[in-house]
Amino acid sequence: MRQYSYTALLCCAASCIVLLGGCASSTPQTAAVRDFAALAPKLQSYHELTERYRYTYQREQPFLDAAADASERQQDRERQQACNDFVKLQSGVLAYMQALGRLAGDKQYDLEDQVKGMAGGIRAWPDKGLDERHVNAFAGLTRLLARSVTAPAQQTALQDLLRAAAPAVQQLLDAMQNLLRLYQRSSENEQAIVLGMLETELPYADPQRQRLLRALAGVLQQEKRQEYHLFGLRSTLARQHLATIAERHQALLAQLPAAPAPQERP
Template sequence: MLLFLAAVLAGCAGNARLKEVRALAAEAPKLNGYIELSQRYRDTYEREKPYLAPAADKREQAIDAERRAAYPDLVAIHEAVTAYLRTLGKLAGGDQFDPGDAIKDVAKGIKAWPDTGLTDRHVNAVSGLARAIARVATGRAQDQAVQEMLRDGDEPLRDSLDAMSTVLRYYDKHHDNEQAIVIGMLETEIPFADKPQDRLLAALAKAHRHEKLNEYRLLGRRHTLVRQNVQAIRERHEALVRSLEPASPQPAARVAANQGAQP
């Protein structure tokens, strides 16, 4: 009877865990704001160009090339995290899910960009997520397979989300710098449009400045929301990991098989 009750309780805990995992996976689209802000970062020069002096324009062209070179690696972090969450959600739903070779290719190609805060630790974390996805054991009991994936993905997901948070802080500073360039130029030039024939030009410039200030204010809120969403995903995953049952020792043959499956 006691064994039966223990089995029932374990089954209930497993069902609750699978439900929580599916709920976590459903939150993955909230990370899409990271992609939007990455695209905005990539396209900075196009927005700044009308407000740049010739010397500044030449400098910003070189920086623009660096931004565009870094962009694929910056968004690869998001691709790895969302692939992990989708795989985890599918596994918790009892479905087999094969992300294909795309995630492996992402993990192989990504490199560090120290200026943005993206370090080798973050790069290794993306590779760790790829390995966690590759090791999904769909033939095992569903709850046990989910638990294994949560354990495998714990550290690399934390580090990958830390990478996203670090890059988002860099975007935030970059956003402030762009605002200083654009608004600074407008506030410098508007007072010189004080002649009667420049009245319309001054009015248009003031209206444009007001629009840009609103744009940057709303973007500041967007930055805050995206950082909060990243932190929320991290906290939910960590809570799931803390709730796991103690891991049972793996047979030596299975350990060797898992190590052999690593990309």
């Protein structure tokens, strides 16, 4: 009987400690945060389109004349460097979403490697839609996430990260939307180059002597039209995914209780 009472007392004490410590897994707010963190895979569509943009020159090159090739080759060198920063935006938002999930009690997220990958920051590419505001936002978010790695999974820590990181995260989501528009413009330019060349040259191929060439070019033309159509659908979906993440993030912020007023010093 004594052993049972002692065990029951220990369980009761442990439960009280959890409640007093602000356990992050026991409130509607933390459940909503875990649902938000589960949206992280939707960022993959942005990553895929960034990688497609990275290899624009390789797709265009067979359809370029010598003058256009020299210009596009120069743009390709800059594009490769820029894309290294563009993909970091996704890594930053992904790490933030998973940090929230961890603070909300979801133990599947290990953030140390992701936060290390954000070290070194990013560069501004103003002509592409990534400016100093976004660079500073990324740096600020990196510092916040570095501190959150060792923070306990408590509701207070969760609310602190939500409040502190909100402006930076909004800046990064805006930058990603800017870049998706850049990818769209780039794809439209590529489409004009590729289909323009095929539509210009194909009618001049001799129907008798170049039957195979005409047939292959016709198939390629059809495939390219389908490719650009699919890109348009993927681009729309990626923008919708980012919009959904931004809306759900704002909903979390709207549910936050008022921040405690700073205590006055005596």
